Amino acid sequence: MGSSKEESISVRQMAENVGLKEEEYVPLLVLFIETSICYLNELKSDILKGDSRKVYETIHSIRGAAENLGIPEMSEIAKVMELKARKDVLDGAEEARETLVEKLGYLTEVSHLRYN
Amino acid sequence: MASQILEIPNKSLNREKKVLVVDNNPVMLSFMNNLLVSHGYQVSTAEDGLAVLKILETERPDVIVTDLIMPNISGEKLCRTIRKMPHLKDVYVIILSGVAAEHESDLAELGANVCIAKGSFNKMSERIMEALDRLDSSAPHVFANEIIGIHDTSPRDIAKELLSLKGHLEVILSSMSDGIFEITAEGDIIYANPTATSIVDLPEEMLLASNVLQLFHEGDRMKVDKLFKSGEKTAPNANGSSYRLVNGKDVSLSILPIKDEENKIIVILKDLSDRKVLEARLRQAHKIEAIGTLAGGIAHDFNNLLMGIQGYASLILFDMNTNHPHYEKLKRIEDHVRSGAELTKQLLGFARGGRYEVAVADLNEIVEKTSTMFGRTKKEITIQRKFEENLWTVEVDRGQIEQVFLNLYVNAWQAMPGGGDIYLETSNATINKGYMKPFYVKPGRYVKVSVTDTGIGMDEKTKERIFEPFFTTKEMGRGTGLGLASVYGIIKGHNGIINVYSEKGHGATFTVYLPASEKEFVKEAQVSADVVKGDGTILLVDDEEMIVEVSRELLEVLGYRVHVAKNGRDAVEIYREKQREIDVVILDMIMPGMGGGETFDALKSINPDVRVILSSGYSINGKAKEIMKRGCKSFIQKPFQMGDLSDKIKKVLD
Numbered sequence: 130m131g132s133s134k135e136e137s138i139s140v141r142q143m144a145e146n147v148g149l150k151e152e153e154y155v156p157l158l159v160l161f162i163e164t165s166i167c168y169l170n171e172l173k174s175d176i177l178k179g180d181s182r183k184v185y186e187t188i189h190s191i192r193g194a195a196e197n198l199g200i201p202e203m204s205e206i207a208k209v210m211e212l213k214a215r216k217d218v219l220d221g222a223e224e225a226r227e228t229l230v231e232k233l234g235y236l237t238e239v240s241h242l243r244y245n
Numbered sequence: 246m247a248s249q250i251l252e253i254p255n256k257s258l259n260r261e262k263k264v265l266v267v268d269n270n271p272v273m274l275s276f277m278n279n280l281l282v283s284h285g286y287q288v289s290t291a292e293d294g295l296a297v298l299k300i301l302e303t304e305r306p307d308v309i310v311t312d313l314i315m316p317n318i319s320g321e322k323l324c325r326t327i328r329k330m331p332h333l334k335d336v337y338v339i340i341l342s343g344v345a346a347e348h349e350s351d352l353a354e355l356g357a358n359v360c361i362a363k364g365s366f367n368k369m370s371e372r373i374m375e376a377l378d379r380l381d382s383s384a385p386h387v388f389a390n391e392i393i394g395i396h397d398t399s400p401r402d403i404a405k406e407l408l409s410l411k412g413h414l415e416v417i418l419s420s421m422s423d424g425i426f427e428i429t430a431e432g433d434i435i436y437a438n439p440t441a442t443s444i445v446d447l448p449e450e451m452l453l454a455s456n457v458l459q460l461f462h463e464g465d466r467m468k469v470d471k472l473f474k475s476g477e478k479t480a481p482n483a484n485g486s487s488y489r490l491v492n493g494k495d496v497s498l499s500i501l502p503i504k505d506e507e508n509k510i511i512v513i514l515k516d517l518s519d520r521k522v523l524e525a526r527l528r529q530a531h532k533i534e535a536i537g538t539l540a541g542g543i544a545h546d547f548n549n550l551l552m553g554i555q556g557y558a559s560l561i562l563f564d565m566n567t568n569h570p571h572y573e574k575l576k577r578i579e580d581h582v583r584s585g586a587e588l589t590k591q592l593l594g595f596a597r598g599g600r601y602e603v604a605v606a607d608l609n610e611i612v613e614k615t616s617t618m619f620g621r622t623k624k625e626i627t628i629q630r631k632f633e634e635n636l637w638t639v640e641v642d643r644g645q646i647e648q649v650f651l652n653l654y655v656n657a658w659q660a661m662p663g664g665g666d667i668y669l670e671t672s673n674a675t676i677n678k679g680y681m682k683p684f685y686v687k688p689g690r691y692v693k694v695s696v697t698d699t700g701i702g703m704d705e706k707t708k709e710r711i712f713e714p715f716f717t718t719k720e721m722g723r724g725t726g727l728g729l730a731s732v733y734g735i736i737k738g739h740n741g742i743i744n745v746y747s748e749k750g751h752g753a754t755f756t757v758y759l760p761a762s763e764k765e766f767v768k769e770a771q772v773s774a775d776v777v778k779g780d781g782t783i784l785l786v787d788d789e790e791m792i793v794e795v796s797r798e799l800l801e802v803l804g805y806r807v808h809v810a811k812n813g814r815d816a817v818e819i820y821r822e823k824q825r826e827i828d829v830v831i832l833d834m835i836m837p838g839m840g841g842g843e844t845f846d847a848l849k850s851i852n853p854d855v856r857v858i859l860s861s862g863y864s865i866n867g868k869a870k871e872i873m874k875r876g877c878k879s880f881i882q883k884p885f886q887m888g889d890l891s892d893k894i895k896k897v898l899d
Contacts, residue, residue, distance in 0.1 A: 146365070146367075147365040147366040147367045148365070148366060148367020148368075148370065148371075149366055149367070153279065156275070157272055157275055157276055157279075157366075160271055160272050160275050161272045164270075164271050164272065186316075189314070190269065190270055193270055193273070193363060194270050194272040194273065196363070196364065196365060197270075197272060197273060197276065197363065197364075197365060197366050197369070198272065198365075198366065199365045199366070
């Protein structure tokens with residue numbers, strides 16, 4: 130992680146990218162993080178169960194919100210996972226999920242640092 | 246840039262406008278809420294279609310912004326449902342979806358005013374506000390035929406696949422013959438296939454979000470609720486239970502609980518009403534069969550009684566001078582016995598049911614005979630006949646065709662409650678291709694018979710259904726509705742056609758066409774009524790005391806010696822002992838224990854050339870015919886006259 134200053138700029142930049150003020154953007158980002166934590170937990174058990182339809186629906190939600198908020202590093206991973214799940218392919222799904230967890234962790238730190 | 250979008254241009258103008266936003270993504274809901282509130286709109290939110298329908302029970306928003314892919318009731322279904330609700334017809338609908346571009350159905354047809362592709366918040370909010378501005382303009386609202394922001398849409402291939410798969414499943418569900426509901430754990434309907442809507446007689450828009458229990462008759466609701474709450478999977482009609490709907494239909498239920506966190510339930514309904522109608526028809530058919538069997542039995546017993554009367558009348562007449570004051574009266578008794586025997590023949594014909602024995606016949610003779618017989622029983626009817634002299638012959642099952650005309654006369658009689666005329670006309674007819682086309686029969690030579698009444702006539706609807714089985718215009722319990730259906734069946738079975746012409750209040754004409762035959766009709770030789778005395782020994786086998794007595798006397802008067810056996814076993818014993826002496830065996834067909842058929846086989850095993858006359862109150866068809874095929878020499882139907890008996894014995898002895 131970079132310095133607190135850099136991170137703050139980063140969030141502002143993300144907000145500007147989607148046409149929002151930083152103070153408007155951050156609550157949405159927090160909401161995204163909160164719901165995504167739930168979604169990613171659900172995904173873990175759905176992947177274990179091999180329920181590709183459920184995996185598809187859940188990752189579809191994460192992907193949509195990530196696109197709305199202009200978080201391409203998450204939406205791109207989600208997009209690939211979504212495509213595979215649609216075709217009943219769950220190979221690599223757990224690895225992709227873990228990557229998303231990591232990315233979410235980064236976002237959590239960013240929003241946490243800025244608003245603590 | 247971004248801040249520009251969130252400026253509040255006409256906040257006061259929008260204060261009155263209510264917007265309902267539907268999306269299962271909380272981020273999206275939160276964003277939309279912020280955006281719209283900041284522009285002065287009153288905003289409410291819902292996470293899925295089911296929640297929306299609940300809100301719409303009490304609220305009427307000006308605008309609904311909805312996602313397409315949502316749990317429970319999808320956005321597509323929600324749009325269609327909204328558009329079918331009269332009070333929501335004018336609500337402004339914006340579809341906001343990441344997959345709008347991939348949607349294969351016509352979005353305008355869904356009833357959406359605007360479709361906006363989801364993307365990043367800045368682009369999306371611009372388009373949403375533009376769309377809402379349109380609402381404020383005086384421009385008429387048109388349904389969307391283009392998607393705004395289509396170039397921003399991502400994984401199109403994925404969505405397309407999803408939607409086509411969903412469409413495929415929808416086609417399967419739509420074409421199923423069972424009704425299918427998907428309900429929430431609380432019993433709210435979130436899906437109903439077309440069969441389900443037709444079983445409950447309610448459109449989808451009224452069903453969605455309503456509670457499934459409301460569809461059931463009050464008395465059955467607790468039972469149904471218990472079934473849903475059991476959480477057990479049940480097979481259709483597993484315990485034979487049926488449940489009454491409020492529309493009066495009976496259904497069986499099959500429950501498939503989905504074991505997940507939402508605990509939804511799939512309910513499969515089968516409409517039992519059709520099955521009940523079929524069961525009723527089957528019961529009716531069994532009833533007819535039972536009546537047939539009963540009628541056959543009655544005819545048999547009745548013929549035995551007539552045999553007694555006929556026999557004694559013959560015995561008295563045998564020695565009587567024709568000038569005797571009682572001679573004519575006795576002859577009248579014989580006539581009445583003959584009429585009685587004709588009636589039982591009809592009953593036997595009914596009991597025989599469906600057997601098909603074709604022979605060359607003269608329809609003039611059949612129509613004459615049947616109408617005379619009918620006319621005797623219905624004095625209020627006058628029968629007018631106009632017969633073609635050189636009528637072509639036909640090849641028919643005489644019994645069945647007699648039944649056809651009798652049914653047509655009965656139908657005509659019933660159409661004339663106060664009496665009237667029945668006009669019978671026969672003619673030869675050559676029918677061309679054009680006329681026959683709708684009837685699927687060959688063009689050519691036909692014999693035409695028309696039966697016209699001057700009765701109440703029929704309307705178009707009745708005419709259309711007149712030949713349907715079980716269709717009757719008579720009140721419950723009076724008509725079987727089988728008469729004209731069997732007429733139609735018999736005529737069709739003879740490669741003929743029947744049609745009806747009628748006008749309400751102006752009588753009806755039924756016209757039958759039967760294919761003409763090249764063969765000549767040879768009238769059956771009349772049995773000689775002359776009594777010829779004979780010589781020989783007869784073994785008389787019959788279980789009926791009265792028949793034995795009268796037949797023994799008749800035979801002795803004719804000059805024969807008679808041995809009597811009261812059952813098959815005795816008959817076999819006597820024949821084994823006295824076979825050299827016995828010339829002819831007169832054998833009753835229906836006897837308790839060893840019947841006529843079995844006795845015949847036993848006699849034949851003693852003497853393969855045994856001469857047996859089968860005697861029965863039943864007709865020669867059926868069992869008697871089988872025995873005849875096994876080598877029995879002759880058949881005599883009770884009641885018989887002395888002349889018939891002497892003739893049959895003489896023929897067998899010769």
